[in-house]
Amino acid sequence: MEANVEPTDSSEANDDRQVSGTDDPQPSDANDDPQPSEPGRTPVTFGWDGVCAGFLTCAPIAIGVGGYGVAFGVLASQAGLSVAEAALMSAVVLAGASQIVAIELWADPIPVATIVLTVFAINLRYSLMGAALQPWFQSLSWKKVYGSLFFMADENWALTLRDLQSGNGRGAFLLGSGLAIWVFWVLSTVVGALVGGAVGDPTEYGIDFMLALIFVALAAELWDGRSSIVPWLVALAVAVVASALVPGQWYILLGGLAAAVVEVIRYDG
Amino acid sequence: MTAEPANALSVVPSSGALALDPFVVAVVLAMAAVTVLTKVGGIWIVRHVELSDRLEAGLSVLPGAIVIAVLGPELAAGGPAEWSAAGLVVLVMWKTESILLALVAGVLGVVGFRALL
Numbered sequence: 067m068e069a070n071v072e073p074t075d076s077s078e079a080n081d082d083r084q085v086s087g088t089d090d091p092q093p094s095d096a097n098d099d100p101q102p103s104e105p106g107r108t109p110v111t112f113g114w115d116g117v118c119a120g121f122l123t124c125a126p127i128a129i130g131v132g133g134y135g136v137a138f139g140v141l142a143s144q145a146g147l148s149v150a151e152a153a154l155m156s157a158v159v160l161a162g163a164s165q166i167v168a169i170e171l172w173a174d175p176i177p178v179a180t181i182v183l184t185v186f187a188i189n190l191r192y193s194l195m196g197a198a199l200q201p202w203f204q205s206l207s208w209k210k211v212y213g214s215l216f217f218m219a220d221e222n223w224a225l226t227l228r229d230l231q232s233g234n235g236r237g238a239f240l241l242g243s244g245l246a247i248w249v250f251w252v253l254s255t256v257v258g259a260l261v262g263g264a265v266g267d268p269t270e271y272g273i274d275f276m277l278a279l280i281f282v283a284l285a286a287e288l289w290d291g292r293s294s295i296v297p298w299l300v301a302l303a304v305a306v307v308a309s310a311l312v313p314g315q316w317y318i319l320l321g322g323l324a325a326a327v328v329e330v331i332r333y334d335g
Numbered sequence: 336m337t338a339e340p341a342n343a344l345s346v347v348p349s350s351g352a353l354a355l356d357p358f359v360v361a362v363v364l365a366m367a368a369v370t371v372l373t374k375v376g377g378i379w380i381v382r383h384v385e386l387s388d389r390l391e392a393g394l395s396v397l398p399g400a401i402v403i404a405v406l407g408p409e410l411a412a413g414g415p416a417e418w419s420a421a422g423l424v425v426l427v428m429w430k431t432e433s434i435l436l437a438l439v440a441g442v443l444g445v446v447g448f449r450a451l452l
Contacts, residue, residue, distance in 0.1 A: 133435035149352035151359050158367035163398065167405060168366060176362055184401075186369040191398045193377030194391060200378050215374045263352070275417055278409045279441035281402050282421045286428040286437075288399040297396035298403045305404035306411055321404025322397055330393035 108235035110202050112210050120242025123229070124222050128246040131221060132254035134162045137280050138169065139258020145172040149259040156255040160219060160248060163284060164188040170277055171315050180315055187319055195223045199240070202230045206237050217244020219251075296332070297325035416452045420444035 135156065142152035147169075159165055164185040171181050196215050203211045214237075218226075222243035229239045288294075305321030312320065380386065410421060424441040431437065 130434065133433075133438065137438060147359065148354040148356075150355050151363065154355070154360065155363045155366065158363060159370050161370050163402065164366070164370065167401070170405065176358070178362055178365065181362065182365050182369055185366045186373060187397065188401050189370050189373040190394055192370075192373040193380065194394055195377065196374055197377035197381040197386075200381050203378065211378065212375050215378070216371060218374050260352070275413070275420065275445045276438065276442055278406060278413070278417070279420065279424050279438055279445070280434075281406045281409075282424040282441070283428050283434050283437045285399065285402045285406060286425050288402060290399065294396070294399055297400050301400035301403040302407040305407040309408035309411075317408060318401060318404045321407065322401035325396050325400030325404075326393040329396045330389050333389045333392045335388065 108233045110205050110230075110235045110237040112206055112237040114238070116236030116238030117242035117245070119229070119234075119236055120222070120226065120239040120244070121246045122242075123239075124225055124243035124246040125250075127221050127225070128250040131162070131219070131247055132250045134166075134280070135251045135254025136258035136261070137276060138162065138166055139255040139260070140262035141166065141169045141258075141277055142255070143259040143262030145169045146174070147172070147259070149256055149263070152259040153252055153256050156252045157248070159185070160217065160251060161185070161189050161192070162219065162251070166277065166280060167318065171318075177315070184315070184318055187322055192218060192223075195220075198227065199223075199230070202235075202237065210237065210241075214238070214241040214244065217241055217248055219244065219247045222247050297329050300328045301325040414452070416445060416448035419448045419452070 138156065139149075139152050142155070142165075143149070147155070155165055155168075167188060168181050168185055171177055171184060196218060203214075218240060222240065225243050226240040229236060301321040301324065304324040305317045308317035308320045410418065413421075420441050423444040424437045427437040427440045428434070
């Protein structure tokens with residue numbers, strides 16, 4: 067579901083075109099900060115047409131995201147969360163992979179620091195994704211930008227980037243598509259949590275292994291070709307070793323950070 | 336299993352589908368707070384700080400690396416049945432790109448392979 071739309075290489079690809087915008091409708095863009103010329107070409111508006119377009123475009127994908135939602139709901143109820151608690155988490159966190167990992171970490175007593183830190187680390191990618199939208203969002207008010215970004219998930223970010231790049235200038239597309247994700251994500255969580263509460267012994271249905279399977283599916287989607295090999299091997303090795311040596315679930319963060327550090331070191335432009 | 340009022344949520348027994356433990360709610364809100372921070376933080380940062388390409392490259396491998404870090408020990412703890420089911424999920428994901436189909440195949444695979452292997 068995570069469509070592989072590459073963020074625009076704006077700073078490099080468009081540098082040589084930034085002076086071409088004589089008909090630039092947004093003079094405020096014309097500071098010394100090099101921005102891609104495309105976003106400035108069409109004025110970015112924020113209205114119902116964008117919300118509707120985003121919602122309708124994203125609805126079929128949001129239904130698919132519901133698959134994760136059902137799975138999350140089942141796992142959450144197996145972990146001891148009530149339907150209301152699971153639904154609340156989906157409604158206010160709205161970040162699938164991190165929620166599923168949080169449920170994996172859930173225990174009695176709840177390891178609050180580990181959970182919050184891990185959620186933060188997993189969702190750090192949203193910072194990069196949000197930053198990629200800045201060229202189009204800079205003319206919008208902070209209320210609209212922050213409000214829209216709350217509803218950003220992997221799927222609708224990719225759709226939004228595609229829509230903005232095509233020059234439609236619909237600044238509310240992210241909000242509309244995010245609302246579609248939000249509605250189906252919360253609903254499917256409720257469904258999953260209800261089903262999970264009715265399921266008895268998880269091993270009987272293979273549900274005990276479902277979380278691992280969800281991550282296998284996530285990994286299959288996140289696979290980015292050859293460039294994934296080294297960081298993934300580093301993460302795998304560090305996580306397996308750390309899980310044997312370090313108490314608790316710190317191996318997840320250690321594996322992820324080790325991969326990021328190695329990537330920073332071996333980066334060659 | 337106490338009989339609860341006939342509302343749609345009463346399928347779930349005991350503690351109550353609508354129960355909201357204050358501590359759980361606090362943890363969920365903390366999760367929400369850091370998530371919002373990541374979602375709005377990027378735009379805030381690019382306006383104030385110049386991120387090096389090097390650092391961006393490191394950040395971009397985080398999601399996949401974290402998924403693998405979760406998976407590694409879990410798969411290592413499993414056996415041939417679990418590994419086969421994991422392979423089945425990858426295969427179905429590749430062929431259909433449907434998470435639902437892949438998960439259904441995987442769960443059936445776990446049950447089936449455990450009975451066979």
